[in-house]
Amino acid sequence: MTADFLLSLAQAITKGLLTGMVYGLMALGLSVIFGVMRVVNFAHGELMVVGMYLAWMGFEYLQVSPMLSLPVIAAVFFVAGYALQRTVISPFIGRPEHQQFLLLLAIAILLVNACLAIAGPDSRGVQLESQFDSYELGPLVFDAVRLHAALTAVVIAALLWLFFTRTRIGKSIRAAADNHMGALVVGLDVRRLYAFTFGVGAACVGAAGALMITIIPVTPFLAAEYTLLAFVIVIVGGLGSMTGALLGGLLIGVSEAVAGLLLQPSLKSMVSFGILILVLLLRPQGLMGKRGQ
Amino acid sequence: MSGGSGARLELAGIGKNFRGLRAVHDVSFSVPAGAIHALIGPNGAGKTTIFNMIAGVYRPDAGTVSLDGRQISGLRPDLVCDAGVGRTFQIVKPFKGLSVLENVTVGALHRRPALGDARAAAADILERLGLHDRRHQAAESLTLPDRKRLEVARALATEPKLLLLDEVMAGLRPTEVDVMVAFLRDLNVRTGLTILLIEHVMRAVMALAAEVVVVSYGEKIAQGTPAEIARNQAVLDVYLGEEEA
Amino acid sequence: MSLLHRLTDGVPLRALWGLGLLLAALLVAPAFLGKYGLSVLILVLYFAYVGQAWNIMMGFAGQLSLGHALYAGLGGYIAAGLFFHYGVGPWLGLFAAVAAAAAAGAVVGYLGFRFSLAGVYFALLTIAFSEFTRIAFDHWGWVGGSGGLFLKVDATADWLNLRGGPVLFYYVILALAVGAFILCRALLESRLGRYWLAIREDAEAAQAVGVPVFRCKMIAVVISAALTAVAGVWNAFYYNNLFPETAFAMGRSIEFTLAPIIGGLGTLFGPIVGAVVLTGLGEIFTDLSELFHISGIKQIFYGLALLIIVMYRPAGVWPWIADRFGFGEKRR
Numbered sequence: 001m002t003a004d005f006l007l008s009l010a011q012a013i014t015k016g017l018l019t020g021m022v023y024g025l026m027a028l029g030l031s032v033i034f035g036v037m038r039v040v041n042f043a044h045g046e047l048m049v050v051g052m053y054l055a056w057m058g059f060e061y062l063q064v065s066p067m068l069s070l071p072v073i074a075a076v077f078f079v080a081g082y083a084l085q086r087t088v089i090s091p092f093i094g095r096p097e098h099q100q101f102l103l104l105l106a107i108a109i110l111l112v113n114a115c116l117a118i119a120g121p122d123s124r125g126v127q128l129e130s131q132f133d134s135y136e137l138g139p140l141v142f143d144a145v146r147l148h149a150a151l152t153a154v155v156i157a158a159l160l161w162l163f164f165t166r167t168r169i170g171k172s173i174r175a176a177a178d179n180h181m182g183a184l185v186v187g188l189d190v191r192r193l194y195a196f197t198f199g200v201g202a203a204c205v206g207a208a209g210a211l212m213i214t215i216i217p218v219t220p221f222l223a224a225e226y227t228l229l230a231f232v233i234v235i236v237g238g239l240g241s242m243t244g245a246l247l248g249g250l251l252i253g254v255s256e257a258v259a260g261l262l263l264q265p266s267l268k269s270m271v272s273f274g275i276l277i278l279v280l281l282l283r284p285q286g287l288m289g290k291r292g293q
Numbered sequence: 294m295s296g297g298s299g300a301r302l303e304l305a306g307i308g309k310n311f312r313g314l315r316a317v318h319d320v321s322f323s324v325p326a327g328a329i330h331a332l333i334g335p336n337g338a339g340k341t342t343i344f345n346m347i348a349g350v351y352r353p354d355a356g357t358v359s360l361d362g363r364q365i366s367g368l369r370p371d372l373v374c375d376a377g378v379g380r381t382f383q384i385v386k387p388f389k390g391l392s393v394l395e396n397v398t399v400g401a402l403h404r405r406p407a408l409g410d411a412r413a414a415a416a417d418i419l420e421r422l423g424l425h426d427r428r429h430q431a432a433e434s435l436t437l438p439d440r441k442r443l444e445v446a447r448a449l450a451t452e453p454k455l456l457l458l459d460e461v462m463a464g465l466r467p468t469e470v471d472v473m474v475a476f477l478r479d480l481n482v483r484t485g486l487t488i489l490l491i492e493h494v495m496r497a498v499m500a501l502a503a504e505v506v507v508v509s510y511g512e513k514i515a516q517g518t519p520a521e522i523a524r525n526q527a528v529l530d531v532y533l534g535e536e537e538a
Numbered sequence: 539m540s541l542l543h544r545l546t547d548g549v550p551l552r553a554l555w556g557l558g559l560l561l562a563a564l565l566v567a568p569a570f571l572g573k574y575g576l577s578v579l580i581l582v583l584y585f586a587y588v589g590q591a592w593n594i595m596m597g598f599a600g601q602l603s604l605g606h607a608l609y610a611g612l613g614g615y616i617a618a619g620l621f622f623h624y625g626v627g628p629w630l631g632l633f634a635a636v637a638a639a640a641a642a643g644a645v646v647g648y649l650g651f652r653f654s655l656a657g658v659y660f661a662l663l664t665i666a667f668s669e670f671t672r673i674a675f676d677h678w679g680w681v682g683g684s685g686g687l688f689l690k691v692d693a694t695a696d697w698l699n700l701r702g703g704p705v706l707f708y709y710v711i712l713a714l715a716v717g718a719f720i721l722c723r724a725l726l727e728s729r730l731g732r733y734w735l736a737i738r739e740d741a742e743a744a745q746a747v748g749v750p751v752f753r754c755k756m757i758a759v760v761i762s763a764a765l766t767a768v769a770g771v772w773n774a775f776y777y778n779n780l781f782p783e784t785a786f787a788m789g790r791s792i793e794f795t796l797a798p799i800i801g802g803l804g805t806l807f808g809p810i811v812g813a814v815v816l817t818g819l820g821e822i823f824t825d826l827s828e829l830f831h832i833s834g835i836k837q838i839f840y841g842l843a844l845l846i847i848v849m850y851r852p853a854g855v856w857p858w859i860a861d862r863f864g865f866g867e868k869r870r
Contacts, residue, residue: 097657098596103845106845107841116833117838228669267677277663284655389740390739399732399735399744408728
């Protein structure tokens with residue numbers, strides 16, 4: 001192995017880790033929602049894409065950088081998620097999985113085609129001034145946008161961690177995710193908790209969308225891919241586990257980047273699905289998940 | 294309705310741990326063919342774990358379970374059923390979306406592959422258990438006492454030689470307990486079916502069981518006739534301890 | 539009891555008459571329908587057929603597969619590839635296609651059921667296998683890679699090679715849909731079928747009454763995969779082209795699940811009614827969206843329709859119709 005190769009491998013891993021942070025934030029939303037409500041959000045990638053489009057619109061029409069519109073998008077997503085849960089999803093809690101699946105599929109179709117109707121099928125990206133900036137650490141080069149996105153994702157994850165460990169409602173959500181039945185028995189205000197949880201989950205994915213648009217341009221067709229990606233990540237990390245989602249994001253980010261380097265870019269998701277199959281079979285509770293009974 | 298005579302059940306030193314916690318330890322007892330025995334003990338004593346080891350849900354970590362001398366521990370639940378063990382679940386598990394008749398038919402199909410025969414056998418059992426009028430209702434619409442009876446009917450439909458009943462009297466009113474007791478005694482007398490029951494309703498235990506096995510903290514602490522058990526100091530301590538707690 | 543007797547046992551006479559009339563109408567339909575009408579009817583029958591195949595696994599045995607495109611794609615690619623490369627006719631290729639899909643189903647089922655994956659986890663395993671295969675086919679030269687595999691269009695009727703116009707394909711898919719219906723009825727009225735329903739409702743209780751759960755689930759996935767492969771072969775020869783991007787797409791898998799869920803999961807008529815409803819809505823929305831010039835508007839209508847159906851008729855359209863008009867399938 002030549003030094004050149006090792007360097008490009010290290011470069012790919014760095015890139016994968018940075019993208020993986022954003023993936024992790026996206027998957028965190030899915031994990032929180034499933035952990036608390038046992039509802040599989042089949043519209044997760046669609047929410048991500050909506051977040052990306054909102055950030056793009058803010059940039060295109062209002063000249064606001066995605067980093068600045070991020071808090072607004074997260075807030076909008078929180079409110080929308082809260083309302084969506086309260087009105088449409090709530091009756092489906094505890095229903096058979098195929099009914100939840102169909103409901104969220106319908107929502108996914110609506111979201112992605114609304115994007116298509118509004119923004120069209122072309123890919124939309126933002127041209128930031130920092131687009132071509134980079135930082136160097138020894139021989140390694142960090143893209144500025146990717147680094148900013150990753151650091152922001154870490155900050156948001158840290159804020160979430162504070163929320164989940166320090167606030168009353170955050171602790172209740174975590175308790176409900178840890179022990180679903182337990183929370184019901186203890187008699188937490190489950191309806192409000194569920195709506196709040198969906199809001200938080202949506203805010204995560206909205207924020208992740210705002211970050212992702214700085215890295216790659218968006219098309220409506222990315223949505224299904226992101227839904228699958230989010231699933232792969234949370235299953236690999238362990239459904240319901242916060243650290244698991246972040247770790248899974250890093251792992252998948254790195255595996256994609258390395259597969260893109262060693263094999264072909266078009267084979268990168270094949271590696272992710274291979275990892276998913278292995279994890280499902282060997283450790284279905286995920287890397288960080290607790291063993292079920 | 295039942296496949297002739299009952300079988301002898303023998304538990305030899307069975308034990309089970311869950312993640313290092315000792316759920317059942319070195320429990321041995323036997324139920325002679327055609328006898329009715331009861332398994333009692335405080336909540337969490339390991340009674341249902343013992344049932345699950347007999348029924349093949351858990352493989353014992355130690356010891357063996359045998360039916361008429363043939364080892365059945367380690368077999369899958371459906372093969373244990375094949376060997377002649379029928380069981381009910383403490384938390385009832387009806388096939389909710391299916392009708393009462395279809396629930397029992399599934400059990401009857403085990404020994405009668407033709408759907409028509411199985412359905413006729415199932416209807417017969419429902420008649421005896423007083424569920425015939427409700428046979429076309431969905432199982433999920435039944436009341437709890439009826440669900441308990443459905444559990445018994447479904448287990449009987451597999452034509453077992455040994456019937457394991459996990460708290461089928463719980464939640465029944467005294468008159469309903471008497472009806473169930475009479476049904477089980479009649480079944481036992483007529484067919485010689487061996488029955489082992491986990492039961493908290495002492496009225497039923499006293500009326501049915503020839504012998505009682507008492508477990509506490511996963512170990513057998515006493516065995517004897519109901520009258521002996523009622524006088525046994527160790528048993529009294531366990532139950533008094535539970536009441537104080 | 540003879541097979542015919544067993545199939546019709548307990549079915550009211552007027553229902554048999556109704557079914558007979560419907561079949562007669564479908565048999566003569568091509569004589570009265572134009573090109574457009576026929577193409578819509580073909581679509582209905584196609585979705586009814588694959589819906590019934592999927593329904594065996596999910597509706598009867600309760601195992602949620604969101605990766606059925608794997609079996610259709612494999613089936614289509616194998617039959618088309620054999621025809622394209624070696625001139626092997628599709629009726630022969632069908633055996634290879636069905637065998638391969640059944641084997642794939644057995645692998646997915648074996649892994650899923652042995653490692654006791656259930657619900658969403660099992661569904662994700664099925665998706666993963668389907669996606670994995672999609673990307674593999676994208677890079678496999680023999681099947682044309684991502685550029686696709688094309689069969690020569692030939693409208694002269696040739697039953698032996700399944701080449702011909704829409705009428706030929708109409709009768710083939712009609713025969714498949716009717717055959718699947720009879721098969722489903724026969725399965726449901728058998729010990730195996732009742733065991734499936736029991737597993738769907740509660741696998742642990744089923745096993746306690748002697749149901750060999752693992753074996754029954756395996757049979758369900760293998761039958762379902764094999765039937766789906768037949769649809770894949772039909773589809774490949776009807777459209778004359780195959781792309782991994784569509785043949786193994788998750789969207790394709792989801793398409794297969796919609797008719798049974800919308801129509802009524804686990805019922806005999808559900809997938810058929812669902813296929814009529816969905817295809818009908820699709821055609822209406824196509825016309826409707828011509829009025830607007832907005833991309834994605836048809837899908838928005840479609841999404842709204844799904845949302846309304848699942849919110850107000852979560853158990854499906856057919857049980858509701860059946861209850862309302864009193865000619866329902868008996869509750870099982």
